[in-house]
Amino acid sequence: MNDLSGKRGVILGIGNQRSIAWSVAEHCHQQGAELALTFLSDPKGRFEANVKKLGEKVNAT
Numbered sequence: 327m328n329d330l331s332g333k334r335g336v337i338l339g340i341g342n343q344r345s346i347a348w349s350v351a352e353h354c355h356q357q358g359a360e361l362a363l364t365f366l367s368d369p370k371g372r373f374e375a376n377v378k379k380l381g382e383k384v385n386a387t
Contacts, residue, residue, distance in 0.1 A: 336361070337362070337386075339364060340365050342376045361384055361385075363377055
């Protein structure tokens, strides 16, 4: 994989730690990218809570 240091990206539609979008976010972070994450809409707010916790792992906004 390429070095993504100094690059910024938005990862869309993360649902939880098993989602493909989360795997992409982890790999981009490991390569040095700065990330912003979005989550799926959920009336109970579960996805928002999950993504906030996951975002801390990759220093996302």
